[in-house]
Amino acid sequence: MGNPLTAVPMKAARWSAEHPWRAILGWIAFVAFAVGLAVAIPSKEATDADYRIGESGRADAMVAQAGLEAPNTENILITAGSGKLDTGQAEQAADAVATGVKGADGVASVAKPQWNQDRTALLVSVELEEDVDEADAVQAVTDGVQEDFSDLQVRQAGDVSVDAAINDRVAEDLGSAETISLPVTLILMALAFGALIAAGIPVLLAGTSVAATMGLLAPLSYLIPSDSTVSSMIVLIGMAVGVDYSLFYLKREREERAKGRSTIDAVEIAARTSGHSILVSGGAVIAAMAGLFVVGNATFNSLAIGSILVVAVAVLGSITVLPALLVKLGRWVDRPRVPLLWRLNRRIGRGGISSRLLAPVVRHPVVALALSGVVILGLAVPALGMKTHSGTLDTLPASIPQVQTIKDISASFPADEGASARVVVASGDASPEQVAAALDELTDQAVASGDFVASGRGIQTSQDGTTSVIVLGMPFDETDPRVDDALHLLRDDLVPVTLDGLGEHAVGGGAAESLDFAEQQDGRLMLVIGFVLLLTMMIMATTFRSIPLAIISTVLNLASIGAAFGVMTLVFQHGWGSGMLDFTSPGFVIDWLPLFVLVVLVGLSMDYHVFVLSRVREHMNSGLPTRLAVERGIADTAGVVTSAAAVMVSVFAIFATLSMLEMKMMGVGLSAAILLDATLVRLVMLPAILVLMGDKVWWPWKPRRPQARVVEEPEPAYAGSYVE
Numbered sequence: 144m145g146n147p148l149t150a151v152p153m154k155a156a157r158w159s160a161e162h163p164w165r166a167i168l169g170w171i172a173f174v175a176f177a178v179g180l181a182v183a184i185p186s187k188e189a190t191d192a193d194y195r196i197g198e199s200g201r202a203d204a205m206v207a208q209a210g211l212e213a214p215n216t217e218n219i220l221i222t223a224g225s226g227k228l229d230t231g232q233a234e235q236a237a238d239a240v241a242t243g244v245k246g247a248d249g250v251a252s253v254a255k256p257q258w259n260q261d262r263t264a265l266l267v268s269v270e271l272e273e274d275v276d277e278a279d280a281v282q283a284v285t286d287g288v289q290e291d292f293s294d295l296q297v298r299q300a301g302d303v304s305v306d307a308a309i310n311d312r313v314a315e316d317l318g319s320a321e322t323i324s325l326p327v328t329l330i331l332m333a334l335a336f337g338a339l340i341a342a343g344i345p346v347l348l349a350g351t352s353v354a355a356t357m358g359l360l361a362p363l364s365y366l367i368p369s370d371s372t373v374s375s376m377i378v379l380i381g382m383a384v385g386v387d388y389s390l391f392y393l394k395r396e397r398e399e400r401a402k403g404r405s406t407i408d409a410v411e412i413a414a415r416t417s418g419h420s421i422l423v424s425g426g427a428v429i430a431a432m433a434g435l436f437v438v439g440n441a442t443f444n445s446l447a448i449g450s451i452l453v454v455a456v457a458v459l460g461s462i463t464v465l466p467a468l469l470v471k472l473g474r475w476v477d478r479p480r481v482p483l484l485w486r487l488n489r490r491i492g493r494g495g496i497s498s499r500l501l502a503p504v505v506r507h508p509v510v511a512l513a514l515s516g517v518v519i520l521g522l523a524v525p526a527l528g529m530k531t532h533s534g535t536l537d538t539l540p541a542s543i544p545q546v547q548t549i550k551d552i553s554a555s556f557p558a559d560e561g562a563s564a565r566v567v568v569a570s571g572d573a574s575p576e577q578v579a580a581a582l583d584e585l586t587d588q589a590v591a592s593g594d595f596v597a598s599g600r601g602i603q604t605s606q607d608g609t610t611s612v613i614v615l616g617m618p619f620d621e622t623d624p625r626v627d628d629a630l631h632l633l634r635d636d637l638v639p640v641t642l643d644g645l646g647e648h649a650v651g652g653g654a655a656e657s658l659d660f661a662e663q664q665d666g667r668l669m670l671v672i673g674f675v676l677l678l679t680m681m682i683m684a685t686t687f688r689s690i691p692l693a694i695i696s697t698v699l700n701l702a703s704i705g706a707a708f709g710v711m712t713l714v715f716q717h718g719w720g721s722g723m724l725d726f727t728s729p730g731f732v733i734d735w736l737p738l739f740v741l742v743v744l745v746g747l748s749m750d751y752h753v754f755v756l757s758r759v760r761e762h763m764n765s766g767l768p769t770r771l772a773v774e775r776g777i778a779d780t781a782g783v784v785t786s787a788a789a790v791m792v793s794v795f796a797i798f799a800t801l802s803m804l805e806m807k808m809m810g811v812g813l814s815a816a817i818l819l820d821a822t823l824v825r826l827v828m829l830p831a832i833l834v835l836m837g838d839k840v841w842w843p844w845k846p847r848r849p850q851a852r853v854v855e856e857p858e859p860a861y862a863g864s865y866v867e
């Protein structure tokens with residue numbers, strides 16, 4: 144009985160080959176329609192309510208329901224320009240700021256200037272009107288006062304100005320990455336194919352897949368709101384899988400044409416073999432990305448739907464429009480040739496380099512497995528001490544002026560801009576006076592503990608008098624372990640004792656949100672790992688009908704994950720290579736990145752893992768013994784795997800050069816992970832294990848052994864023939 148995974152690409156390729164213009168125009172229409180959706184339907188961005196989790200989420204909801212959400216605030220910090228601060232001049236500047244901003248557009252109120260404890264800094268807080276999302280008018284006043292008081296430093300930073308500066312930097316970084324990644328990918332494809340048209344096809348398919356996904360995501364955002372990071376992820380994953388799938392298909396089609404087959408026959412064989420691998424690997428990537436849904440977080444839900452969609456679109460393009468393009472172009476796909484690259488490509492394609500690398504592995508599998516295992520294990524060990532934390536001021540580029548200003552405000556006024564906790568009380572039968580007295584007592588006890596400082600904001604009460612809020616600052620850096628200890632003290636001891644019987648209460652704020660997110664991830668990280676590995680194991684077992692192979696694939700995935708986490712820990716937690724990458728180590732890894740790297744690594748590595756194993760099994764079906772089948776199968780696919788990995792590593796490495804630390808961590812984590820996985824794991828450890836296990840690795844399936852002796856160049860057995 145035929146294999147449906149082979150039948151689907153076969154039928155799609157046959158239809159596309161018979162109706163190439165319909166397939167090509169249909170793909171163009173599909174992409175245009177998807178892009179049109181994005182223009183017609185604005186995306187729905189995730190709101191603060193979508194990110195609420197745990198007790199901090201409950202506190203935030205209580206504050207929002209009571210109408211006590213803090214308005215957007217811009218802070219103007221006045222400090223000495225050089226030498227000692229002239230307090231009289233500083234107060235004059237503060238008065239000038241207050242007078243100027245009172246008449247500025249969008250300003251709701253101006254607080255009385257506030258001195259810090261040692262009177263080295265003066266702060267003027269400006270509340271903006273509701274729904275005001277720009278602070279240009281306040282910034283103009285700040286700039287004017289700075290000109291008038293040149294001996295002072297008059298700087299502005301706040302909710303709106305910092306967000307705007309970060310968004311501008313992110314847009315600048317992403318624009319730079321996209322500008323660089325396109326020519327880099329084209330150059331690598333030219334190296335892989337030695338011909339410009341062949342080099343452009345994978346980039347074209349990947350680019351149109353990304354564009355279509357961006358459009359389709361717009362209406363879907365009303366079901367799963369979009370996170371701000373999803374577009375970056377779609378570009379990363381879309382370019383990686385789009386190029387991979389085109390490489391698999393195009394390389395096999397060119398290989399068959401080189402053997403003298405017609406273009407139609409070559410496309411059909413590519414559909415049976417590489418098309419099958421594309422469907423399986425696409426399913427593996429989707430299964431891995433679906434693991435993000437297990438976390439139950441708005442960010443991960445958005446990343447999951449975006450990545451699943453872009454992979455599905457790339458698979459669709461690979462089995463429809465790609466065969467049509469190949470049929471229509473025919474041998475023109477190898478034009479125009481780049482002479483030097485063409486000769487180099489043909490030499491590599493004959494296995495010259497890969498054979499030299501693989502020969503020692505196949506001859507000495509035990510030594511190869513032991514040495515590569517030691518390297519991977521050594522890299523994985525630091526991951527045992529990985530520390531994670533949400534992004535802080537220290538993870539933002541110091542080159543953004545507003546970020547440095549916020550840091551200075553935090554140092555001078557820790558209760559206002561440093562780590563803090565927000566205690567919310569929705570009183571039942573208690574009077575506002577009783578609640579206020581209890582909150583005053585809570586403040587006194589918290590300050591007496593030494594872990595908190597009182598905020599100058601006092602008690603805020605809703606208009607109906609049923610909800611009250613206080614803010615307690617902490618004299619610690621946001622990443623200090625004492626912040627979590629202080630929050631546990633507040634939640635477990637101080638708040639229950641002083642507020643018991645007064646109604647519903649909760650402790651929230653930025654530090655509490657970070658703690659709740661970390662605790663949620665700690666509880667679900669192993670669940671996500673288990674979910675992803677179990678699904679990919681089932682896909683491997685179903686595809687190859689081999690239990691040992693499914694287990695081996697899972698173990699190799701775990702090895703790659705451990706090495707990737709170890710590299711991230713060494714670089715970003717311990718600061719290895721920080722000078723070369725131009726960043727200051729925050730002493731931790733940003734909390735959402737390990738999970739993201741995990742699912743992306745497992746998904747993308749399964750691409751070439753399936754491709755390599757399919758080719759090895761083809762050779763075994765044609766009658767080769769295991770050792771020779773492994774050597775030839777991996778030698779045949781080494782060029783494709785190397786090219787695919789080179790594209791992914793190069794694109795991801797570009798992100799490591801950007802200024803945003805989150806982007807750096809993503810880039811270093813993914814590029815190092817793919818590099819290690821595509822070399823040591825899949826081209827050393829995998830063939831060594833296959834050779835050592837022999838035919839037993841395919842149990843319970845048994846290779847077909849034709850009566851004829853092994854020939855030098857066996858005819859390819861189609862992928863569909865090995866699933867009985």
